[in-house]
Structure formats: structure tokens, C-alpha cells
Amino acid sequence: MTTATHQDNEVRLPRIDAPKPDPAKLNGRIDALDGNRLHGWIWDEARPDQPILVKLYCDGKLALEALADQSRIDLRRNGIGDGRHAFSMELDDRLIAARGRLSVVGVSPATGSELELRLPAADELAAEAAIAVPLARFFDKVEVLIALSRRAQLAQKELNEKLDRIAARLEENNAIAEATKAEAEAQSELVRRLGELDVFQLRFDGTLRGFDERLAAIRKEARAPLRQVTVILGFLSALAAAMSFVTLAVTLWGG
Structure with missing residues (x-):
């Protein structure tokens, strides 16, 4: 009886060392x-x-x-x-x-x-402290002043931007106000012309009333042969008055 033996081959992976950190300086x-x-x-x-x-x-x-x-x-x-x-x-x-x-x-x-x-040594530290410490404090104050200056510049920039926005809004409001003013003036002019037209219409109505009264009186006094001529003249006068009213109305509205 033959016995077979198998020997496992051990696989060895190459060792990878972790990278060493750079030495401190x-x-x-x-x-x-x-x-x-x-x-x-x-x-x-x-x-x-x-x-x-x-x-x-x-x-x-x-x-x-x-x-x-x-x-x-x-x-x-x-x-x-x-x-x-x-x-x-x-x-x-x-x-x-x-x-x-x-x-x-x-x-x-x-x-x-x-x-x-x-x-x-104590005397060496004292000599350095006489110079280094006040100087360090001075530089600290300078650094604070620089930081404050930067903040002031940023605040000024923000303020300028806000002022620009306010100026733009004011210009827009002024434009709206001017447009409103022009519209109000146009409405006022229209109201004035309508008032003048009402006054003219009242006067015209009075004139027509007087004309009708005179025409009625003439009819009563006139003889029969002249009655037709009187009616025609009255009609032409009324037509002329109506044309004058229309002309005046067109002039007022168009002006």
C-alpha cells in the first residue's frame, strides 16, 4: 500500500513596512x-x-x-x-x-x-525681557490695529453697498413719483376741460331755449305763407348751433 504525502507550499508575501514619518525639525x-x-x-x-x-x-x-x-x-x-x-x-x-x-x-x-x-541666566533673561516683552506687546497691538482696519474696510464696503441700494430705490421712487405727478396733472387737465364743456353745454342749452321761445313767438305772429320759411330758418339755425357745439367739443378734447 502506497501512502502519498502532500507538502503544502507556504506562500510568503513580501513585507511592506509602513512609511516612516519625516523626522522632526x-x-x-x-x-x-x-x-x-x-x-x-x-x-x-x-x-x-x-x-x-x-x-x-x-x-x-x-x-x-x-x-x-x-x-x-x-x-x-x-x-x-x-x-x-x-x-x-x-x-x-x-x-x-x-x-x-x-x-x-x-x-x-x-x-x-x-x-x-x-x-x-537671570541677568540675560532680564535684559531680553526689557526689550522683547514690550516689543511683543507692541506688535500685538499692531496686529490688533491691522485686524480692526480690515474690519473697518469690510464695514465701509458693506455701507457703500447699502448706500448704493438706497440710492437706486430713491431713484426708482422718484421716477414713480414723477409718473404719478404727470398722471395727476393729466387728470386735472381733463377735469378742467370737462368743466369747461359743461359750462358751454349749459350756455348752449340756454341759447337753444331762447331760440325756441323766439321761434314760437314768430310762429304766432307770422302769417300763414311765411310759416314754412320760418320753420326752415329755425331748422338751419339749430343745425348751425349743433355744428358749433360739435366743433368746440372736438377742439377741447383734442387740445
Whole structure:
């Protein structure tokens, strides 16, 4: 009896390693110790959009943490990313008294790389604080003024647009008012002409009444042979008066 054995061939896929992140390029410094507040900045040139975590140690133990995400106009002007890489820490009296045993370290959240920021001597920090802190405050005020100026420009633009819309509406309203005024004047003129026509009609009716009365009297006084001639003349006079009325009416309406 023959026994056949089959050996499974193991397929080995090539190992694909995950791409390694770019190494961190940390750069920063401590600028000043203004009273109990420690100022500085740090950033990762390889990842300028990612803020760096700053840790303060006293005798090797973590005492404070802060993110380097505060904006400083002097950093932006000096090419330090978008300028949002500053940090500040409020130190208590215990930490101030132990300043010789303090150390500040920046840590990249992406790679874990660390950069220790040198804490200058007290006289060096005091000299830098005398210049850097007022200058930073000055630049902060300048940045606020720039932001206010931009807002003022936007507000002025919106105001100009509103004024243009109001002016357009006023022009439209003026056009409507002028058209209404012209229509009112035309109606007033029409009413005036109708009044004149009514007055003329009243006068014409009076004239016809007088003419009828005179014609009746003439008929009574006239002899029989002249009666027909009188009727014809009366008819022609009435026809002439009617034509005059029509002519006057056409003149009033057409004028």
C-alpha cells in the first residue's frame, strides 16, 4: 500500500513596512521671564501646522505643560510658520525659587522627538525681557490695529453697498413719483376741460331755449305763407348751433 504525502507550499508575501514619518525639525527658544510668566516659542519646521507640547520639569519631575499655539506677529514676520508657535507659562513662587533646577522640553506629538530649550541666566533673561516683552506687546497691538482696519474696510464696503441700494430705490421712487405727478396733472387737465364743456353745454342749452321761445313767438305772429320759411330758418339755425357745439367739443378734447 502506497501512502502519498502532500507538502503544502507556504506562500510568503513580501513585507511592506509602513512609511516612516519625516523626522522632526524642532527649533525654538525661551525669550523672557517676565515676573512669574515664562515666554518662548517652538515649532516643527517639517510640520508647521502641528503645535508642539512644551513641558516644564523641576528636579526631573513634570511641573507644567503648555501648547505652543499662541500667535505672535514677530514670529510670522521672521518666517516662523504662520506665527502661531508661541507659548507662555505662569510659574509660582516655588518654581521661581528653584529656577536653577528647572528645564524646559518641547515634544513633537508626531514623532516624540524632544528639544530642550535653554533657560538663560537671570541677568540675560532680564535684559531680553526689557526689550522683547514690550516689543511683543507692541506688535500685538499692531496686529490688533491691522485686524480692526480690515474690519473697518469690510464695514465701509458693506455701507457703500447699502448706500448704493438706497440710492437706486430713491431713484426708482422718484421716477414713480414723477409718473404719478404727470398722471395727476393729466387728470386735472381733463377735469378742467370737462368743466369747461359743461359750462358751454349749459350756455348752449340756454341759447337753444331762447331760440325756441323766439321761434314760437314768430310762429304766432307770422302769417300763414311765411310759416314754412320760418320753420326752415329755425331748422338751419339749430343745425348751425349743433355744428358749433360739435366743433368746440372736438377742439377741447383734442387740445
